[in-house]
Amino acid sequence: MRFFEDIAVGQRRELGSFTFTAELIKKFAAQFDPQRFHLDEEAGRNSLFGGLAASGWHVGSVCMKLLVADAQRQAREMTARGEPVAVWGPSPGFRELRWIRPVLAGDTITYASEVESVRSSEKRPEWGIVQARNTGTNQRGELTYSLLATAFAPRRNRG
């Protein structure tokens, strides 16, 4: 992945799309979020969601999956061009996760990540702090998911 110096506010990556089938929604829910509207079509229809709805943790985990795939793709392309690949630090967490609209069985969510702020780290001058807004949009163009992620990107010239 890229070094801190190469990252600028507004840079956007399209991460790809994922279709939440009824089968996948139920499989995730049975393991991690066994509420009835995530497990059963009729219970979903009778809920505020109006249909079998994916667990919000499923929607977030799929975003992670596509972020990792994108980072790996980017790293391969940089390696192929002979460029050095930066190793990012572990994420300390994130802020402002929002489940804006339900994700229902059959919905295809397209994820993207856009850099919202960059700043140097006072405590650790060899790292920069990047905040990116990760979003998921459904097939009707409606925003369903948003998360403000924090990450540490290494500087090319450390100190």
Place this chain on the structure above:
Amino acid sequence: MRFFEDIAVGQRRELGSFTFTAELIKKFAAQFDPQRFHLDEEAGRNSLFGGLAASGWHVGSVCMKLLVADAQRQAREMTARGEPVAVWGPSPGFRELRWIRPVLAGDTITYASEVESVRSSEKRPEWGIVQARNTGTNQRGELTYSLLATAFAPRRNRG
């Protein structure tokens, strides 16, 4: 679950424990977070984590699993006592998710949820807004995970 009027700051629920085996860590990571330190023991040892580490999304999804189980247990107990069970609204999201320490293969995380604030909703007088701090603590008593969740709890006397 309980009505808004019965919820007070400081109320705490112990949600139970979960052991993150190497097998479960790799299974989740293969589906949702295929970074090497989540998939391979040696890659984990050579990473900043110092061992095969669970995906942060896995740590959060297990917390959700235990929250749902606790709510279902609570609802059954209330029904058995003949008390009315409140139906909470869907979560709009959360704030301040923190992965404080890595969760390594073999670690047992004990989760809890504590009410941090309660307030009435100006827009929707039939609901109250509850913020709870969900935490995960490892077998050495070290805090590994923290999340500030927001939920809508119905009022017993609506309006």
